[in-house]
Amino acid sequence: MDMARLELPAERQVFSGRLGEVVHQTQPDGRVFELFRRPPGVRMIFIDGDRVLLTEEYRSEVNGIDLRLPGGKVFDDLETFTQARRSSADLTDAALRAARREAHEEVGLTVSGVELVTIARAGATVEWDLYYYVVREFTEASDGPQPEEGEQITTRWFHAAEVLDAVRAGRMSEWRSVGVLLGLVMPREFPYLFAA
Known part of the structure; x- marks a missing residue:
């Protein structure tokens, strides 16, 4: 076809x-x-040596604390997203800008080098794309994290093996992120964890 x-x-x-x-x-x-x-979102996989940065945040859908990859929305509302779609704008550029913004706001880091790993699609009946970036080049922002009102987020570096343990223990509920971590990023970055 x-x-x-x-x-x-x-x-x-x-x-x-x-x-x-x-x-x-x-x-x-x-x-x-x-x-x-719905408008797309971004997720960032910050890597520092053998460590991965995760957020610990309250999520209403799990009624408790969930481990997440830092990230957020590419567009703040449906109208702005619809205008971008209709103009045939490159959503990848908008996603990259959002990743830089969310890194600063959510975890207080200024990113300089990013790699788009994949765009994870939700499925046929739900159109909600997530753009996943690996970030290895970053510095601490002088003004620290700037979470949105109502966000309860803390950040913590996990050794790669601890990330696997957290997934196995069910402490990460965003399964698209788990799939990208375990299927694409961690085998490439930490192959020793996946050796047979």
Whole structure:
């Protein structure tokens, strides 16, 4: 199938909130496909020697403290995201700017060198992409972290083996991040942990 000639289905918004929308896409045969779309996010994998930086933060979806990769939203609202999509803007550039901003705000680090590892897609019925960056070049920001109001975040460096232990113990609930860590980044960065 020639993807260059593939026509996107007609789309109609049936619900809109501050951070997401439900759309109906009419297929060529008349069937209606429903999906939820929200602006993309970024996640950063800070590596310092054999250590990885994780945040410990309260998350309502787990009703407790969860270990997470630092990150956040690329766009603060649905309207800004929709404008970027319609203008055919390169969302990768916006994601990189967001990664730099979130590194400063969430963990108090100024990044200089980043590597886009992957864009993790949520699935067919939920369009919510996460851009994952490996960060090896960073310095402490003079004004430290600047979390948003209501965010309860602390940061901690974990040795790579401790990250594996945390995953096995169920202390990380964002499974896309776990998949990127264990499937792409850690085997490359810490191969000794995965030797048979």
